[in-house]
Amino acid sequence: MNICIFEDLFITRLAPLNYLRHTSKLICGADTLLEKIVNFFPAKTPLTLHSRKYIAPYLAEKFPKAKINELSEGDCIFFNSRVVFKAEELKAITKLFKKENNTAILQDKVIIAFHLTKEKVEQYREIVNPEDDNLISYADVEWLELNKIESDSYRLINYPSDLILYNEDQLNYDLNREMKGKKKLHIGKKCNIGKNVVFDTSAGRIYINDNTVIEPFTYIKGPVYIGENCTIRSGSQIYGPVRIGGSCKVSGEITCSILHWYVNKQHYGFLGHSYLCEWVNLGAGTTTSNLKNNYSKIVLNIDNQNVNTNSIFLGSIIGDHTKTGIQTMLNTGTMIGISSNLYGAGYHNKKISSYSWEDASNNEIISYEIEKAISTARTSMNRRNVNMPDAYEKMLRHVYETKDENLI
Numbered sequence: 001m002n003i004c005i006f007e008d009l010f011i012t013r014l015a016p017l018n019y020l021r022h023t024s025k026l027i028c029g030a031d032t033l034l035e036k037i038v039n040f041f042p043a044k045t046p047l048t049l050h051s052r053k054y055i056a057p058y059l060a061e062k063f064p065k066a067k068i069n070e071l072s073e074g075d076c077i078f079f080n081s082r083v084v085f086k087a088e089e090l091k092a093i094t095k096l097f098k099k100e101n102n103t104a105i106l107q108d109k110v111i112i113a114f115h116l117t118k119e120k121v122e123q124y125r126e127i128v129n130p131e132d133d134n135l136i137s138y139a140d141v142e143w144l145e146l147n148k149i150e151s152d153s154y155r156l157i158n159y160p161s162d163l164i165l166y167n168e169d170q171l172n173y174d175l176n177r178e179m180k181g182k183k184k185l186h187i188g189k190k191c192n193i194g195k196n197v198v199f200d201t202s203a204g205r206i207y208i209n210d211n212t213v214i215e216p217f218t219y220i221k222g223p224v225y226i227g228e229n230c231t232i233r234s235g236s237q238i239y240g241p242v243r244i245g246g247s248c249k250v251s252g253e254i255t256c257s258i259l260h261w262y263v264n265k266q267h268y269g270f271l272g273h274s275y276l277c278e279w280v281n282l283g284a285g286t287t288t289s290n291l292k293n294n295y296s297k298i299v300l301n302i303d304n305q306n307v308n309t310n311s312i313f314l315g316s317i318i319g320d321h322t323k324t325g326i327q328t329m330l331n332t333g334t335m336i337g338i339s340s341n342l343y344g345a346g347y348h349n350k351k352i353s354s355y356s357w358e359d360a361s362n363n364e365i366i367s368y369e370i371e372k373a374i375s376t377a378r379t380s381m382n383r384r385n386v387n388m389p390d391a392y393e394k395m396l397r398h399v400y401e402t403k404d405e406n407l408i
Helices: 009-014 033-038 053-062 087-099 118-124 138-144 160-165 167-178 370-383 390-402
Strands: 002-006 047-049 076-080 103-107 110-116 147-150 185-187 198-200 206-208 219-221 224-226 237-244 253-259 270-272 299-302 305-308 316-318 334-336 341-343 356-359 364-367
Touching: 002 033, 033 087, 053 390, 076 087, 087 103, 087 110, 103 138, 110 118, 110 138, 118 138, 160 167, 160 253, 167 224, 167 237, 167 253, 219 224, 299 334, 370 390
Parallel strands: 002 047, 002 076, 103 147, 185 206, 198 219, 206 224, 219 237, 224 237, 237 253, 253 270, 316 334, 341 356
Antiparallel strands: 076 110, 103 110, 299 305, 356 364
């Protein structure tokens, strides 16, 4: 049995988080959405990643054992990259498709997963192939004449705020599976834990990965996952649910947030109910508002439409390589594109395009020159001994050229 993790027509609503990555590489809980699927199956299970054409070359470098936009021969199960799957759900889907071939599981006409026999896979190569830029939709189910099973129980990531909404439940689930039994605290190999560090597991487990430094007088309340090679500065206050990726440097107060790898938040300041992509750098005193004074539900502007998150809590959604100056203040429900720079006194706009320099003191916005943006991004990566592949640079240029349009 082969598996394919696909991107569907609705992935544009997750910008800017998936501008530079496959949608399944978004994070909810301790792992990426991709890892939740791939880790369920045997290691040698053939994998296809179906994606937008402009990120395909980069995916080919990142996943050399996987096929990109190319289906293997034989039966295949297709999984939506926007679904937060649990192991029990994947087990049930696999069991179902052993009995019900050429069948799709749908939720409000969104494809959750579907199965194709060898013959149908050959037919579907008209849609999934390296030449065409086709994102999967409900119309494919009709075209393939699949059997349909309706469901309402799956957790779909429709908007960036959903990653924060589902994070606590998923983080507890992931940590319970990783730390079986009564164990509440895991400290990895070669970690350096300073004096007077408090690990509070009264509300959830805490997992510290290998080679991480936690400096003295730090307070960590679970559920919390901290990746490998991190530095948690002295006096930090981390209130779960929090997920911090590998090679991050953090300080200040953090609550209910998700940080990708290589995030710098080395100074004081509050970060709450926020999602930060790779290579984000928050200047000293940067603070996110995550709750309105009138306690009203937070509304996001996505694809030029107002979307009610149905939550009173949401901080900032920040794309890759974006940086903030000292004392930057971010409003409730702020969305910032990739490679932007924010500075100046006062609150910034709630929606900031990619490649923008925004001065909050006079609301002036300047377009970031692409060559300078790439140079800065390359320098940031080199400082952490990470080389920028040509395919990655081409993605940066593609996003710049499309000016935050739907990147399909």
